[in-house]
Amino acid sequence: MTATANAPRIEFRDVTKRFANPHSTARQGNGFVVAVEGVSLSIADGEVVSLIGPSGCGKSTLLNMGSGLDPVSAGEVHVDGELVTKPNRHVAFMLQKDLLLPWRTIVENVELGQEIQGVSSRERRTLALELLAKCRLTDFVDHYPHQLSGGMRQRAALARTLAVDPSVLLMDEPFSALDAQTKMVLQQDLGRTLADTGKTALFITHDLVEAVALSDRILVMSQRPGRIIEEIDVDIGDRDNPMKRRQHPKVGDYVVRLMNLLHVDQAAA
Template sequence: MAGSTPVVTKVADSGQQAAAPAKIEINGLSKVYKGRNGDVIALQNTDLTIRQNEFVCVVGPSGCGKTTLLNIIGGLEKATSGSVKVDGKEVTGPGKERGVVFQQYALFPWKTVLKNVEFGLKLRGLGKQERKEKAESYLEMVGLKDFADSYPKELSGGMKQRVAIARAYAVQPEVLLMDEPFGALDAQTRAQLQEDLLRTWQKEKKTCFFITHDVEEAVILAQRVIIMSARPGRIKEIIEVDIPYPRDQGTKLDPRFVEIKNEIWSKVYKEYLEVSK
């Protein structure tokens, strides 16, 4: 891994995770954008392996290529060089095995909550009754079954994001890509959705790639935290979070949590200072 020295600590399920097969393999990935004032290198020679069912969070200063990396994994952007493989197959575009949740909810305002969650199931050809039952089950999972007939304009921000998560889960992707999905929410709603997401992840066993600017959020969620450097974006360091699941907001009071959070924050802030020079 170019320019990085991973930090290795023991995690509660480290043996199981180390034995898990690779789900996402990123090799020599670079992305260069053409601009009026010259080329902008968003990602440079990035290597990373994410294991099956692993929860990984990515942190780093603004402009370090986090979202670009997610978009390439999701098949929404093309790399300039290098490759991304999911289950050994090279990513060349969007695929049903990968679901994406963005910071903006991207719900259809003219569709009910239920119809929003059904949308991807309809595209996959499921019959009316089957997709209704699946959509209802995932709305129940995120605590919104009673709002199935509501419209997005009638929901709070946190409820809209729950709908977006239910919609992503309903099509049963093997990989869930999340780009700051809780970034626009108030602290209380954010904390609740963190716990909801962890419970869902432990139940559904997805591979999660989660981008956040919030170091505390990264530590409460992830098995590993990926720290990216200031532009050009590279993986600077990987920190393993050796705090057992299940985790909740009380975990944030654990001395080990505070220690890991401070370690990551100091490294991210150092990269932020590089950007500010």
């Protein structure tokens, strides 16, 4: 999928993020840590882009700025052509933690976003049940989160993210806490759902195969201060079928290239 003449769904323009360094003292001079420096990226409608990089390189920081939860120190973030200054309805995020509320049933959890946004109870219940059916959780709508397995909980979290009908999904290692097989099943669910709904997604992961299996494009970030050092187009078909894509012979080449960019071999030496 190539970026068309359409305006990008989400765009980072020369974004920098500095944090006050809690460990610095007056003697050490400037008390700032630069987490992300001069990042520009643009994601077209319907595109799925993965972001990989060493731990602590500011990937999550980028995501927080994209969702409007954290302000940028310099630069601009635009979603659907609008400047992002605060949380907005265009973006929804999903984390490694499912963040399901233990006092709400699964269907009530899925409704949380719409409830906050003032959607009528009948309307949000209909949509929530529909999404839960797609996530194969129909039998568990009235269960509480603790009664579900980790994979099911993360599927419910995906349904909750989709329920607010965001233009852009921001995902921060959503499957990293799951076992290998559950993970593949959820990748399949996500790949299919993203293809069906035509959603745009920015996907952070440490799993190189996952990045190759799910995305149209992979952005590689450097050590802190995080910069984008490489952009790789994943030129394999079947983006809607990660399970099949994984088995493609070219996957290995992409993974090797990513390993070299991240200097994985040096870390092991």
